[in-house]
Amino acid sequence: MTSAAAPRWLDETERDAWLNITRLLLLLPTALDRQLRDDAGLPHAYYMILAILSDQPGRAMRMAELARVTGTTPSRLSHAVASLEQRGWVERQACPTDKRGQIAQLTETGMASLAAAAPGHVAEVRRLIFDHLTPDDVVQLGTITGKLLTGLDA
Amino acid sequence: MTSAAAPRWLDETERDAWLNITRLLLLLPTALDRQLRDDAGLPHAYYMILAILSDQPGRAMRMAELARVTGTTPSRLSHAVASLEQRGWVERQACPTDKRGQIAQLTETGMASLAAAAPGHVAEVRRLIFDHLTPDDVVQLGTITGKLLTGLDA
Numbered sequence: 001m002t003s004a005a006a007p008r009w010l011d012e013t014e015r016d017a018w019l020n021i022t023r024l025l026l027l028l029p030t031a032l033d034r035q036l037r038d039d040a041g042l043p044h045a046y047y048m049i050l051a052i053l054s055d056q057p058g059r060a061m062r063m064a065e066l067a068r069v070t071g072t073t074p075s076r077l078s079h080a081v082a083s084l085e086q087r088g089w090v091e092r093q094a095c096p097t098d099k100r101g102q103i104a105q106l107t108e109t110g111m112a113s114l115a116a117a118a119p120g121h122v123a124e125v126r127r128l129i130f131d132h133l134t135p136d137d138v139v140q141l142g143t144i145t146g147k148l149l150t151g152l153d154a
Numbered sequence: 155m156t157s158a159a160a161p162r163w164l165d166e167t168e169r170d171a172w173l174n175i176t177r178l179l180l181l182l183p184t185a186l187d188r189q190l191r192d193d194a195g196l197p198h199a200y201y202m203i204l205a206i207l208s209d210q211p212g213r214a215m216r217m218a219e220l221a222r223v224t225g226t227t228p229s230r231l232s233h234a235v236a237s238l239e240q241r242g243w244v245e246r247q248a249c250p251t252d253k254r255g256q257i258a259q260l261t262e263t264g265m266a267s268l269a270a271a272a273p274g275h276v277a278e279v280r281r282l283i284f285d286h287l288t289p290d291d292v293v294q295l296g297t298i299t300g301k302l303l304t305g306l307d308a
Contacts, residue, residue: 017296020300071177127305129172129175141171142171
């Protein structure tokens, strides 16, 4: 017997995996944030914005697209980018192909700050994640997370 | 050549896995939040607090412990629990063994609200996560996330 109001419940293996995932969703950003704030004065969400821009052609990206890939709302992204602009790390420009659109571009100073923060961040990522996994685990984790991103249309 | 300032960089497989993880950390909470807010008027972080309390003996937990397992600061947790208290879903009491401590307890109304929100949430978790994974993936995901939680001392 199934109905729209009664989904198939999680079995024990699914429930265990799901509890672990939710705990990681809560704990991992907090742990990453702590190191970056302490060592680079930068919350993890800001680091991600700089890192994403640094990977783009011209180190620039449309704000709407940046909001989409970071899973944030336009207003929260605006706030973050304004704060990065105040530090001189990012500049906003009008979009040449869309008058209502804006482009965020990483500055040289922003690139230098990202490069300065990266070694400490990578060491922390290794300490928190990869030091605990075998090479096989890493391959499987990449495959499984790839499937999940497909499910999120990401 | 290694030094404290130059950690071993991520190799390509690690980098791919890490990019996927960071994207999931950004996108998954937003997706879970959307469904719960739309269907139950409840952000995911609040749902988690109710779900964790519902699993405890007496449906109660010390606030300090609740902050630890949810990876949040005491002040942010206080804010969330105050909001749940206003709805009549959680009650705070003095801790009998620690005069400065407080206990949060799920009320009957809170338990009923959690039970009402659960089917829609579980259906969304299945749609976003488990529909995309094989049974083997789920087992591996449980094992790998367990290792990561150990790394976080969680």
